[in-house]
Amino acid sequence: MSARVLVVDDQEPNVRLLEAKLKAEYFEVVTAFSGQAAIEKAISEQPDVILLDVMMPGMDGFETCRRLKADRRTRHIPVINVTALDQPEDRVRGLEAGADDFLTKPVDNLPLFARIRSLLRLKELLDELRLREENAEERGLSVATDDPELLDSARVLIIAGEERVIRHISAKLPDTIKVDSEIAPELAVRRTTDGYDLVLVDLTTRAYDALRTCARIRSNSETRTLPIIAIVDPDEVARSVRALDLGVNDIVNRPIDRGELNARLRTQLRRKRYADTLRERLEDSLEMAVTDPLTELSNRRYISSRLQQAALMVSGGEMQASVMIADLDHFKRVNDTYGHEAGDAVLVEFAERLRNQLRAIDLAGRFGGEEFVVLMPEADLDDARIGAERLRAAIYDTPFRLPEDGGELDVTVSIGVAQILPGEDVEAVMRRADIALYRAKAAGRNKVVVEDKAERAA
Numbered sequence: 001m002s003a004r005v006l007v008v009d010d011q012e013p014n015v016r017l018l019e020a021k022l023k024a025e026y027f028e029v030v031t032a033f034s035g036q037a038a039i040e041k042a043i044s045e046q047p048d049v050i051l052l053d054v055m056m057p058g059m060d061g062f063e064t065c066r067r068l069k070a071d072r073r074t075r076h077i078p079v080i081n082v083t084a085l086d087q088p089e090d091r092v093r094g095l096e097a098g099a100d101d102f103l104t105k106p107v108d109n110l111p112l113f114a115r116i117r118s119l120l121r122l123k124e125l126l127d128e129l130r131l132r133e134e135n136a137e138e139r140g141l142s143v144a145t146d147d148p149e150l151l152d153s154a155r156v157l158i159i160a161g162e163e164r165v166i167r168h169i170s171a172k173l174p175d176t177i178k179v180d181s182e183i184a185p186e187l188a189v190r191r192t193t194d195g196y197d198l199v200l201v202d203l204t205t206r207a208y209d210a211l212r213t214c215a216r217i218r219s220n221s222e223t224r225t226l227p228i229i230a231i232v233d234p235d236e237v238a239r240s241v242r243a244l245d246l247g248v249n250d251i252v253n254r255p256i257d258r259g260e261l262n263a264r265l266r267t268q269l270r271r272k273r274y275a276d277t278l279r280e281r282l283e284d285s286l287e288m289a290v291t292d293p294l295t296e297l298s299n300r301r302y303i304s305s306r307l308q309q310a311a312l313m314v315s316g317g318e319m320q321a322s323v324m325i326a327d328l329d330h331f332k333r334v335n336d337t338y339g340h341e342a343g344d345a346v347l348v349e350f351a352e353r354l355r356n357q358l359r360a361i362d363l364a365g366r367f368g369g370e371e372f373v374v375l376m377p378e379a380d381l382d383d384a385r386i387g388a389e390r391l392r393a394a395i396y397d398t399p400f401r402l403p404e405d406g407g408e409l410d411v412t413v414s415i416g417v418a419q420i421l422p423g424e425d426v427e428a429v430m431r432r433a434d435i436a437l438y439r440a441k442a443a444g445r446n447k448v449v450v451e452d453k454a455e456r457a458a
């Protein structure tokens with residue numbers, strides 16, 4: 001995995017040392033010698049990860065990190081604090097400033113590369129989501145670094161081999177968190193799909209191989225992005241590295257420091273919420289691209305593309321298909337007499353009845369205004385006529401209810417039906433269905449008219 005790393009340290013030899021290590025692993029390296037320079041480089045170079053010295057004259061690493069995380073141009077870039085101080089309070093301070101991780105000097109190669117790889121994987125995922133949702137920030141998506149409610153509603157599953165260990169870990173967590181635990185590894189993996197926000201795994205348990213447990217959580221598509229924090233003994237460097245490579249998000253060393261554990265917990269929950277929000281918005285926007293927001297039927301663009309597809313399949317001899325165009329009669333009068341709200345209610349109710357009359361393989365879309373199109377695969381003209389007649393009756397037989405006790409309203413629909421012919425394009429079949437619809441209107445409305453086969457060639 002190649003990536004661009006920004007190395008920040010006020011001491012040039014430190015920068016050169018890290019630069020050499022990273023370049024040996026084929027990372028691209030950018031450097032800065034102060035907090036201010038780091039912020040400028042982060043904006044202009046858009047590195048994939050930042051290694052940030054904590055002790056610097058002027059703006060220290062904590063303040064630099066805070067500013068990077070407060071700026072929307074740089075807040076998505078993971079920051080690893082590099083510190084000579086091995087005091088838990090400083091780790092916590094860094095994490096609370098928004099740092100994603102920290103390393104202590106002198107920096108060991110294995111943890112360094114494992115942490116970078118782990119953060120790069122995360123960033124790749126978030127970048128992908130971010131790219132598809134460029135305007136997330138404008139649309140009110142925030143990544144507040146100190147949301148106090150983040151820990152309140154969280155559900156955490158502790159996986160450890162012994163009750164004693166589970167009690168010890170639980171005691172370090174805030175009271176507001178809802179904590180469950182599991183000793184049996186098989187069951188534990190299964191329970192992770194149960195809507196948890198985070199999993200804490202004791203990696204040192206002798207009862208089974210907890211690395212395998214982590215790998216299985218990661219390989220399940222349902223829990224692929226569920227945050228995992230592993231708890232290890234400080235001498236288990238190789239195991240920590242394996243864990244990070246397997247996709248564990250963070251490591252906490254024993255003895256467990258309450259402040260550090262909670263800060264790491266908060267970091268992971270914040271990321272999860274950020275990713276979840278991006279994903280939800282992405283799903284919404286994908287849905288919006290194919291759905292008519294009022295009726296929740298397919299929109300014109302989507303049904304058009306499916307019609308094109310169907311025409312190709314008909315031409316290829318793979319199936320037969322028919323099309324109906326349904327147009328509400330005198331709809332303008334509804335809007336004019338009862339207002340647009342009533343008009344919208346009629347359209348929604350019509351769409352609902354339409355859905356109920358369709359076969360499972362039919363696809364209905366709102367083409368515009370009060371015009372609807374239904375693609376009916378595997379339907380010849382007779383089948384299509386029967387379906388259209390059923391819809392016409394379902395509209396005519398029962399009056400529509402108007403909103404806010406506006407009473408009831410008789411609504412009718414006129415429908416034109418045509419079959420897709422091999423070798424013809426969608427425009428041609430839609431034109432024939434339109435002519436049939438016109439005839440239905442001319443014949444007094446509330447009618448189904450099937451295309452005249454004799455006129456197809458004309």
Ligand SMILES: [Mg+2]
Pocket residue numbers: 009010011053054055056
């Ligand atoms: Mg320094």
